[in-house]
Structure formats: structure tokens, C-alpha cells
Amino acid sequence: MTKFLSKWLRKIHRWIAVPTALLIPIRLMIEMAGTPAVIEFWARWEKLPSILMLFMAITGAYLYLLPYIVKRQRKNRLDQVQKEKL
Numbered sequence: 001m002t003k004f005l006s007k008w009l010r011k012i013h014r015w016i017a018v019p020t021a022l023l024i025p026i027r028l029m030i031e032m033a034g035t036p037a038v039i040e041f042w043a044r045w046e047k048l049p050s051i052l053m054l055f056m057a058i059t060g061a062y063l064y065l066l067p068y069i070v071k072r073q074r075k076n077r078l079d080q081v082q083k084e085k086l
């Protein structure tokens, strides 16, 4: 399960990073120098960067915790093997 989650959450994190990184400067440019028509169009999509950042934060938090999760699982497995030997 951990392998499956880490594989897919890492992929999601990597691929969502691309539109997130593009949208942040695009938003800044529209807000600073957009024409009224572009600003009106953007009003419909302005929540998108925040939603993408939320996905990045959730998947990134899992990636951050992953080494600790793996370490704990390895320790539990070793403890189990040692218990079976006794």
C-alpha cells in the first residue's frame, strides 16, 4: 500500500507542479498588467492556483512523511521477525 501511494502521490505531485509553476507568474502578470477583458476572464479561474497548491501541499506532506513511515514499517517488520525467532 505504501509503495502504491508513494508512487502515485509522487507522480501527482510532479505533474501538478508544472501547471502550478506556470499559473503563479501568469496570475501575477494578469493582475498587474491585464486588460479588463482578460481580468474578467481570469475571474472565473482565479481559484485554480489555490486548488493546485492545496494538492501540492497534501501530496508534498505525504512525501515529506514517507521516510518516517517507511522507517517505522521496517522497524515493525524487524521486531516481528525477532519475535518469531524467540
Ligand code: HEM
Pocket: 010, 013, 014, 016, 017, 018, 020, 021, 053, 056, 057, 059, 060, 061, 063, 064, 065
Ligand atoms: C506546498 C507544499 C509542498 C510541500 C510540503 C512539498 C514537499 C515535497 C517533498 C517532501 C518532496 C519529496 C522530496 C524527496 O523525496 O526528495 C517534493 C518533491 C517535489 N516537489 Fe514539492 N512540495 C510542495 C510544493 C511544491 C510546489 C509548489 C512545487 C512546484 C511548483 C513542487 C515541486 C516538486 C517536485 C518537482 C518534486 C520532485 C518530485 C519527484 O520526485 O519526481 N513542490 N516536494
